[in-house]
Amino acid sequence: MFPTQIQKSSTGWQIGYNVLVPVALFIWLLPLIAIFMTSIRPETDITSGNVFGWPTDFLLIENYAQVFRExxxxxxxxxxxxxxxxxxxxxxxxxxxxxxxxxxxxxxxxxxxxxxxxxxxxxxxxxxxxxxxxxxxxxxxxxxxxxxxxxxxxxxxxxxxxxxxxxxxxxxxxxxxxxxxxxxxxxxxxxxxxxxxxxxxxxxxxxxxxxxxxxxxxxxxxxxxxxxxxxxxxxxxxxxxxxxxxxxxxxxxxxxxxxxxxxxxxxxxxxxxxxxxxxxxxxxxxxx
The missing domain is CATH 1.10.3720.10 (MetI-like)
Incomplete structure (x- = not known):
């Protein structure tokens, strides 16, 4: 027996589905988001302990260009x-x-x-x-x-x-x-x-x-x-x-x-x- 389609489920199931799917997607993407934020922050942020906080500067072009240059x-x-x-x-x-x-x-x-x-x-x-x-x-x-x-x-x-x-x-x-x-x-x-x-x-x-x-x-x-x-x-x-x-x-x-x-x-x-x-x-x- 196949599970019931979400469109045919009760209102409570539909609300729970619409809430949990974005949360699950965010948790799944969290490591990629963390890596991306690390790739655009200055090295001084990491050495000073600002690893998960908001970057003090955004070095998107500089860091990615530096990878190829150095x-x-x-x-x-x-x-x-x-x-x-x-x-x-x-x-x-x-x-x-x-x-x-x-x-x-x-x-x-x-x-x-x-x-x-x-x-x-x-x-x-x-x-x-x-x-x-x-x-x-x-x-x-x-x-x-x-x-x-x-x-x-x-x-x-x-x-x-x-x-x-x-x-x-x-x-x-x-x-x-x-x-x-x-x-x-x-x-x-x-x-x-x-x-x-x-x-x-x-x-x-x-x-x-x-x-x-x-x-x-x-x-x-x-x-x-x-x-x-x-x-x-x-x-x-x-x-x-x-x-x-x-x-x-x-x-x-x-x-x-x-x-x-x-x-x-x-x-x-x-x-x-x-x-x-x-x-x-x-x-x-x-x-x-």
Whole structure:
């Protein structure tokens, strides 16, 4: 049984809803508001103990410009894009191909169908704690000569995210009517054209939802950015922000400004694909 719509509830419930929702929203946004207020206040406010009070001065342009002028935040942001965008393209592309194969084909092996075992292998990879892979992954990246480069992050993020992406895409493709593919085959259409012209247009919302999720995962990654990079030339913004911490003093206003700038691209990515993202998450939800 579904809950009653708020418009059909009693007057008391509607009043409570209208009061509690803004309060809950304010509490949820409170940390972001605090970070923003810290990013525009002078350093003297923080050193004097005025951390949560009203700023003595508003240095919005000065502090944010100082982040780019005195740090390598611009280079870190560029590195983040150089890592995230190719990883999303590579992971989603491989997942579409693998998901189509696992959803449509039967893989014969000595009279057995290996489609389900192969699919379970992709799923099992998502349950491996990535912390235990830290040492072998770093040593392997050094052996193949990609350590401390954006290629190290692209390769290993693509490898680790492809399993989740394949799980995602296989389930969506599996929910499509198989009669469409059979009809195309009867008409003599090749398998790649079926994949390109029939399947991909139908799962476009799922592609958008997956791209937003993977973009957010990769952009916000800190663990692998720290493990696989050791210099400013390859660090993304999440790991590069550590350089804003001094040995004896941390400039919290610049640190907060850099953190907010690092959070903007995933938010923009979500709002650009918001319509497709919501449709992708609900696609196939009523499939029996």
């Amino acid at each position: 740090t390598k935040a611009l280079q870190y942001l560029i590195n983040s894009f150089l890592v995230t965008v190719p990883t999303v393209i590579l992971s989603v592309s491989l997942a579409c191909l693998a998901g189509y194969a696992l959803a449509i084909y039967k893989v014969p092996f000595f009279g057995k169908n290996l489609s389900i075992p192969l699919f379970m292998l992709f799923v099992a990879g998502n349950f491996v704690p990535f912390q235990i892979l830290m040492v072998p992954v770093r040593e392997f990246s050094e052996n193949i000569g990609v350590y401390n480069t954006v290629w190290a992050l692209i390769l290993f993020h693509s490898a680790f995210q492809t399993g989740f992406c394949t799980l995602f895409m296989r389930n969506f493709i599996k929910a499509l009517p198989f009669e469409l593919i059979e009809s195309a085959r009867i008409e003599g259409v090749g398998e790649f054209k079926i994949f390109w012209h029939v399947v991909l247009p139908l799962v476009r919302p799922a592609l958008a939802a997956l791209a937003v999720l993977i973009f957010t995962f990769i952009w916000n990654d800190f663990f692998w950015a720290t493990v696989l990079t050791n210099g400013d030339e390859a660090k993304p913004i999440t790991a590069g922000m550590e350089s804003l911490k001094g040995q004896y003093l941390t400039r919290y206003s610049l640190y907060s400004a850099a953190a907010l700038m690092a959070a903007i691209p995933p938010v923009i990515m979500f709002f650009i694909a918001q319509k497709h993202f919501i449709a992708g998450l609900t696609l196939g939800a009523t499939k029996g």
